[in-house]
Amino acid sequence: MYQVASLFENFPVVSHSRMVNRGYGVWMAWGETLDESIVRSMRDFGGMLMSGERNQSYWFFFSDDVFRVVARLEIWARLNPMPVFVQIMPATLLVDYNLDLSLNVADEFTNQEVAVPKEFEVLVHPQLGDDVKAIGGLNLEDMRPPTGISKSGWKLLVPDQGLGYDSLQSWYFIMIPVGNPSDKEFIKGWRSFFSEVQVLMQRLGIQYITSEVKVILPIGSFSLLRTFLKDLLSLTSKIRSSEGGEVTYWPSVMALVPQLDMSFNDDILRKVHLDWDKLTPDCPHLRYRDAYLLGDEFAINEVRFGSEQETVDGWCHVSLKNGVEESHSDAMEVTISRRVSIGEHEDCFYCGMKNHLPANCPSHVLKGLDPKVWKQLAAIDSERFNEGFQNIDIRMQGKDDVVSEFSNLLLNGKSYEEIISRALFSINAISQLRTLYMVWRCRGKEWPDGIREQGPEEGELIWSAYESLVGGSLSDADVLIKNAMIRFSRSYQPRSLMGFLELETGNPEQAFFYWQEAERLSFSPLQRAYFIYLQGRMQEVSGEFSEASTIYNRAIGACPEWLEPQYRRAVCMVKMGFAEQAVGNFEEIISKDPHYFNRIAIDPELDRGRLTVLQAMGELWDVAEVEAKEVAAGMDTLAADISQWFEEGHEFAEEAGKFMERMGKLSKIKNYVAFQHLISGISRLTQEIDKRVEYEIKVINKKLDIYREELKDIQREASWFPFPKLLTEFNADFNYCADKIYWIKTAPLNQAENFRKSQQYLNQIDDRLKKLKSRLVTLRVVRDSTLFIMLLGRSFIWLEVVFLGAALLCIPLLIYYSNNFQSNFLIDMIIRQKWEFQQGLILILSILALAISAFRAAVVFEKRKRELFLLDEEKESKK
Numbered sequence: 001m002y003q004v005a006s007l008f009e010n011f012p013v014v015s016h017s018r019m020v021n022r023g024y025g026v027w028m029a030w031g032e033t034l035d036e037s038i039v040r041s042m043r044d045f046g047g048m049l050m051s052g053e054r055n056q057s058y059w060f061f062f063s064d065d066v067f068r069v070v071a072r073l074e075i076w077a078r079l080n081p082m083p084v085f086v087q088i089m090p091a092t093l094l095v096d097y098n099l100d101l102s103l104n105v106a107d108e109f110t111n112q113e114v115a116v117p118k119e120f121e122v123l124v125h126p127q128l129g130d131d132v133k134a135i136g137g138l139n140l141e142d143m144r145p146p147t148g149i150s151k152s153g154w155k156l157l158v159p160d161q162g163l164g165y166d167s168l169q170s171w172y173f174i175m176i177p178v179g180n181p182s183d184k185e186f187i188k189g190w191r192s193f194f195s196e197v198q199v200l201m202q203r204l205g206i207q208y209i210t211s212e213v214k215v216i217l218p219i220g221s222f223s224l225l226r227t228f229l230k231d232l233l234s235l236t237s238k239i240r241s242s243e244g245g246e247v248t249y250w251p252s253v254m255a256l257v258p259q260l261d262m263s264f265n266d267d268i269l270r271k272v273h274l275d276w277d278k279l280t281p282d283c284p285h286l287r288y289r290d291a292y293l294l295g296d297e298f299a300i301n302e303v304r305f306g307s308e309q310e311t312v313d314g315w316c317h318v319s320l321k322n323g324v325e326e327s328h329s330d331a332m333e334v335t336i337s338r339r340v341s342i343g344e345h346e347d348c349f350y351c352g353m354k355n356h357l358p359a360n361c362p363s364h365v366l367k368g369l370d371p372k373v374w375k376q377l378a379a380i381d382s383e384r385f386n387e388g389f390q391n392i393d394i395r396m397q398g399k400d401d402v403v404s405e406f407s408n409l410l411l412n413g414k415s416y417e418e419i420i421s422r423a424l425f426s427i428n429a430i431s432q433l434r435t436l437y438m439v440w441r442c443r444g445k446e447w448p449d450g451i452r453e454q455g456p457e458e459g460e461l462i463w464s465a466y467e468s469l470v471g472g473s474l475s476d477a478d479v480l481i482k483n484a485m486i487r488f489s490r491s492y493q494p495r496s497l498m499g500f501l502e503l504e505t506g507n508p509e510q511a512f513f514y515w516q517e518a519e520r521l522s523f524s525p526l527q528r529a530y531f532i533y534l535q536g537r538m539q540e541v542s543g544e545f546s547e548a549s550t551i552y553n554r555a556i557g558a559c560p561e562w563l564e565p566q567y568r569r570a571v572c573m574v575k576m577g578f579a580e581q582a583v584g585n586f587e588e589i590i591s592k593d594p595h596y597f598n599r600i601a602i603d604p605e606l607d608r609g610r611l612t613v614l615q616a617m618g619e620l621w622d623v624a625e626v627e628a629k630e631v632a633a634g635m636d637t638l639a640a641d642i643s644q645w646f647e648e649g650h651e652f653a654e655e656a657g658k659f660m661e662r663m664g665k666l667s668k669i670k671n672y673v674a675f676q677h678l679i680s681g682i683s684r685l686t687q688e689i690d691k692r693v694e695y696e697i698k699v700i701n702k703k704l705d706i707y708r709e710e711l712k713d714i715q716r717e718a719s720w721f722p723f724p725k726l727l728t729e730f731n732a733d734f735n736y737c738a739d740k741i742y743w744i745k746t747a748p749l750n751q752a753e754n755f756r757k758s759q760q761y762l763n764q765i766d767d768r769l770k771k772l773k774s775r776l777v778t779l780r781v782v783r784d785s786t787l788f789i790m791l792l793g794r795s796f797i798w799l800e801v802v803f804l805g806a807a808l809l810c811i812p813l814l815i816y817y818s819n820n821f822q823s824n825f826l827i828d829m830i831i832r833q834k835w836e837f838q839q840g841l842i843l844i845l846s847i848l849a850l851a852i853s854a855f856r857a858a859v860v861f862e863k864r865k866r867e868l869f870l871l872d873e874e875k876e877s878k879k
Contacts, residue, residue, distance in 0.1 A: 001148060002029040002085075003113045007051040007058045014094040014102045019288065021312045024066045024128070025091030025105055026059040029114055031083035037581040038073060038084070040612075044222045045069035045167045046293050050103055060093055060103060062289045062312070064131050065167050067138055070122045071159035076581055077120030078161070079549070085117035087149065088157075089125045095312070099300055101292065113148040122157035129155065137163035169222060170259040171290070172268055175215040177252040178281050189250035193239065196247055200231055202335055205610065211266035218264055223612055225256070226294055229284055233320045236282050251281035256290060274315075279303075283317035291318050334382070334601045334614070337389035339396050340424060347541045349503055350432045351425050352605040355402050359504035362406040363425050363432045364470050369451065373422045374595040377602075378673035380416065385602060388416035420602065427603055430530070430564050431537045433470055433500060439530050440493055447562035450526045462493045469501055477501055492521035496531065503538075512538050529558035533565055545572040563589055567596060571605055579609025583616040590620065594676040597621075621672055628675035631682045632667035635660065638682065652692050659685055693755060700758050704741055707765055711737055733768045740765050788857055791864060795853035803845035 004027050026047070028034075034055075042049075045065040051058045059066075070086055077084070092104040124132055124140060132138050137160035145154045159165065175197070179186040190213060201208055201217060204227060208217035219225050232254075239249045257272050279285055280303070289312040291300045298318045343354025350361040380388075395417060396405050409421035429435060441457060444450020457463055465480035481501060484494035499514035512535055519531035536551035549572045555565035566589055573582035589596045597617060600606065606613055639660055659681070666678045740761040747754040 001113045001115055002056045004056070004058070005110055006053065007056060008103070008105075008110050010051045011102045012096075012100055014096045014100070016096065017094045018097045018099075019093075019095040019312050019314075021062065021093045021095075021289070023091055023093055024061040024064070025089045025103065025109070026061065026066060026070075027056070027085075027087040027089070027109075027112070028059065029056040029085040029117060031055070031116055034084070035082060035581070035584065037578075037584060040223075040583070041069050041073060041581075043293075043295070044612075046169055046222060048101075048292060050101070058103075060091060062093075062293075063169070064135065065169060067124075067132055067135055067157070068165040068167060070157065071135075071138055071163075071165045072578070074120055074122055074157065074159055075161050075165075076578055079546075080581075082120055083117040084120045085114055085146075086120075086122040087112075087114075087125075087154070088122065088128060090127055093312070095288070099302065108150040108152060112150055114146055115148070123149070123154040124157050126153045126155055132157065135165075136160075137165070167221065169220075171219045171225065171256050171286075172259055172262065172264075173217050173219055173228070173284075174255050174257065174269065174272065175252050176254075176276055177213050177250055179250075181213050186250070189248045190252075192248035193250040193252075196235055196239065197232070200228075200235060204228055204231070205335075209264065209266065211269060214266075214269060216264070216266065216268055218259065219256070222293055223615065225290075226297075227615060229294065229318065230297060230320065232284070233282075237320070240282075253279040253281055254284045255279065256284060256286035258287075280317055283319060285315055285317045288312040288314055288316050291316050294318060297321055334385045335389060336602070336604050336607075337392040339393055339402060340389070340604050347605065349537060349541050351428055352541075352603075353424075357504075359472070359474070360403050361432075362403050362410055363429075363434070364472075365407050365410060366425065366429075366432065366434050367437075368434060369429055369438060370422075370426065373419065373426050374598065374673075376414070376419045377423045377598050378595060378671050378677075379669060380419065381670040382598075382601065382672065383670065384416050385420065388420035389602075391415070391417035392421065423598070423602060424604070427599055427605075428537070430533060433466070435530070436496060436500065437466060439496075439527060442524075442526060444524075444526055446525050447529055447559040447564070450524075461487065462491075462497065465494070465497055469497065469504070474501065474505060490521060492518040492527065492531075495521065499534065508538055508542060525558050529555045529562060529565070532558060533568070536565065536568060540568065540572055540575070545576045548572045549576075563593055563596070567599070571603070574606050574609040574613060579612040582609065583613060586613060586617070587620065590617075594673045597672040621675075624672055624675040624679070625670075628667070628678050631679050635663065635667065635682065638686065656685060656689070696759070697755070700744065700762060703762055704744055707737065707762075707769060708741055710769055711741070733771055737765050737768050791860065792850075792853045792857040795856045796849050799849035799852055800846060803849050804842060806845065 042059055045068060046063055047059045047061050049057060050060050066088060089105065089109050094102040094104055129140055132140055139158045140155035141158050143154065143156040177190045204224065206217050206228065208215055219228060239247050253276055255274055262268050262271055297320065299321050301317050301319060303315055303317055339355065340353060345354050345357055347354060348356060348361055349358045350363045396402060399405050406421060409418050410425060412418060438451055438454065441454045442451055443455045444453035461480060461484045465477050465484060468477035468480060478501060481494050481498050485498065488494060495514045496518035499511040499518065502510040502514060515531045515534045519528050522528045522531060532551060532555040536548045536555060539548035539551060549569050552565040552569040566585065570582040570585035586600060600613060600617060663678055663681050666674045744758045744761055747758065
């Protein structure tokens, strides 16, 4: 249960009131969260937030605008249900001598409590019934009051949905320069100062008239009033503080008066009863009731002229509190070209402009959906948007054929006005004929990605009809389309094109019908969503904004990821007068695609609630700009981090360097899209660095395992080398590799210095391993040669001993046995030359022994080598 008593505890006690004013108190309670648009609406209709908590608040209104705002909110709640309880009761505002505020309400209202509401409902005290009935379209119905509220016979507010319930609050702001108008210094100073005020009024879209040197301008809403006064005071302070600059300061007296029944002409000056000579220069004077509604950014100051101020209708003046800055960023100072925003026709279906009919729309010359135009717009400083619009006006001065001029702008060049023009005609590109052409060829299933899957043109008749319609030959197109409809009775294509033909011939109802038929014959969500979108657009340009919003919702249901119908629905909300409620939708769309920020800034169809929307967008700009500046300031540090982690020439470092160059260019562009791309790009790069480092560490560990195994193999092979003293250089390289592998294994690689050293060491280890492997070839040759020689020598020694023994015994045995045989020439010769024969025999046997030993060594070499190395491996494994 929500108890209103806790809200009243926050009000100060006023023992002596300086001013007392009867008005309307509003107790508001809600569920989990309260839509920010409700707060904005309450403020814009003249509500003061007197006390607030997490789920309830109490407001005070001076006028019956309270009923208009809650009626608008209730109508809005029918489209977007929200659990909010609103109770309107009589209340009295108390102002003490320090100009502090408090409230006085009847005791019956201070002890109420209410449960969590389930829907939006407004209860009105019966005492206020006459005030409600005085407003057309508002009715009160009897109801059973909820448990916990006072038994006062509360009534339920029931508004007529067909009425707008706009606020009646409106004023005239008057500026009168101080001094003699005939003085040269006066003329020079006032002209210089007023030129800056003119820029301010142009930016805010405020008209004005001048009577001699006096300036009168109408202000129709509290939001505009707050913005204008804040910017005017900031401008005055800025010019005064920069003495000697290009702009000269000149003082002026200012006053804000209610419009009442006064017409917008110079007679207003005679009807306003103010002593202008007693007003404080450069301080806007207004009624207390208006000053209190400006908000906390303004300080209220009492004036010291005339009679004592006894009512809230008395005069005061306001100033900015310390620390309050201008309400607009440079990006929001966008003034739409008059050639774009005015005209004698209704909104064009294709582009939204009023200076031509749909059949003559310059969009006919465009082909395909070109996302590059938004990238080009995002590459321009937002402050250049105004320059682009101004160039459009300059280029078209004295030109009667606006359509032809816009067609030239769309097809040529990259100047500001040409980029702006292409962007303007891309805002509603989905409703243009070029998108129909793409839908016919599309092979995708859903928006937005599916439209990129384009196939070839199929058939001939329908394409000829399309070319005739685009070329302006409506009669030829009519014949071809009707033939196609007869020939292809179940095809959506001729019916969809017939809808555009009916549109251009001035039959919107028939166009709507044919698009309904095309929707029925469609076979993919993309096609259905597209034709639903066209139906919604038709309702929108016909002024049926509520129906258009409902249809756009259907398109969103068919393709939930498609932002175009979401954007159009928000635009319809602005056109209906619900600009505050549309802000949340715009912010959500921008969060998904930042390019919509620039689209909103230049969209001429947002004229009715443009200021409100751009004010909210200004907050997004400020946040993005601050964050982008912080990111840009940290780019040097990030570049240093990359150089610390990765050495020059590294693949990732080169890619990151190129990416940082692109981000550096973005950091110099003052555009919301550039801000967002810079923020997201640097964030993505930071994540990529972390991922790359993590990957490289895994690669390093894997390489270490491979190098360690290779080093073991080298060690095992080198351990058999018979001359270890000759391996000094070899051992140095080996030990270096072993030391570095151990260092890398034990070092924390998540530190940049260690990570980069590890990469350098890995390269050095790899180089030295290559050297070790090349030297190992020589070592293997020496090792194997030594083993072979040892095997050969062993066999040779034993054979040589045996053969020498045989050679020594050969001569004595021959002499001994020769006595038993007959004399023989050969034996006699051997005996006579026995010592020479014995030497020759020894030589022959030695050669034979060597040959046999070599043969035997060659046969058993591999076997013996494997046995020896296997024995070594077993020893190593045992260790």
